[in-house]
Amino acid sequence: MIKYSYGGPMKKLLLILTICLLFTGCSLVPRRTNSNVIRTDYGSFSIPNTWTKREDHSTTSKYFFANKRDKNSIPNNISVEVGKNRYSAKEHMQFKDAITRQLAMQASAYKMTLNGTGSTTKNGYAVYTFELKGSRETTIQHYIVGEYKYVLVHETIFRDDNNDTNNAAKTIVNSFEWK
Numbered sequence: 166m167i168k169y170s171y172g173g174p175m176k177k178l179l180l181i182l183t184i185c186l187l188f189t190g191c192s193l194v195p196r197r198t199n200s201n202v203i204r205t206d207y208g209s210f211s212i213p214n215t216w217t218k219r220e221d222h223s224t225t226s227k228y229f230f231a232n233k234r235d236k237n238s239i240p241n242n243i244s245v246e247v248g249k250n251r252y253s254a255k256e257h258m259q260f261k262d263a264i265t266r267q268l269a270m271q272a273s274a275y276k277m278t279l280n281g282t283g284s285t286t287k288n289g290y291a292v293y294t295f296e297l298k299g300s301r302e303t304t305i306q307h308y309i310v311g312e313y314k315y316v317l318v319h320e321t322i323f324r325d326d327n328n329d330t331n332n333a334a335k336t337i338v339n340s341f342e343w344k
Contacts, residue, residue, distance in 0.1 A: 200336060203228065207247040208316065211340035213333050216243070232329060241330040244319045245337060257291040257310040264293065264308060272297050287339040305331065307338045316341060 200211040203218070205228070212218075215232055219242070222229040227246040235241060252260040265281060272279040277299040286292050291310040296303065307318040318341075320334045 200340075203245075205245075205247070206344070207314070208341055208343045210245065210337045210342070212243075213336055215329075216333050230333070232326070232333070235326070237324070239323055241320070241322045241324065241326055243321075243330065243334050243337065245316065246319075247314060247316050249314050252310070252313065254291070254310055254312045257293075260308070260310055260315070261293045264295070268295050268297065268306070275299060286341060288342055290341070290343070292338055305334065307334060309338060309341055311343050 200213050202209055202211050206226075212230055215234065216230045217233050219229040219231050222242075227244055230243045230245075231240040250260055250263075252263075261281075261283060268279055268281075271277075275297075277297045279295060279297055281293060281295045283291065283293045286309060293308045293310070295306045295308075297306075301323070303320075303322040305320040305322070307320075309316040309318070318334050318337050320330050322330050
C-alpha cells in the first residue's frame, strides 16, 4: 500500500506560491475610479470623469473644466488657479476678511447677493466658500488657504444642472493637496 502525504515542506511551498500568485494577480488588475487626478506645479486634485479639461481656455497656471455632456455654447464651468497673498495659513481669518471685503464691493456693483461659509477640506486645509448670485448666473468661489498662497476653485453656473457643477467643484476642493 502506498501512502500519500500532503504535509511538510511541499505543502508550505505550494501555499506560499498560491498566496504570491493571488497578490500578484490582484495588483495587476487596474482600479476603476470615477475621477481623474490632475497634477499641477502647486498641487494635485481629482475631477470626476464626466468633466474634461478645456484646452482652448486653459493656460499653464489656470485650468478650465466643463462637463462632457454639456453641449451648450456657454457651458457651466470650473476653473482652478493658484494665487499669492500676504497671509500665512494660520492667518486664514484675515485672508477671509480681505476676500469678503473685495467680493462685497463686487457684489454691490453688480447687484448680486453674497453669502459665505468656512470649513476645512478632507485634507485639513481651511477653505472659504463664497456664493455670488445674480439674475442670470451664479458664481461660487472656494478659496483653499495655504502658506502665503491660495487655490481658487471657481464655479460659474449659467443654468441649473442639478448640482453637478457644485459636486464636481467639491470633489476638487476635498481632494486638493498642496505640493
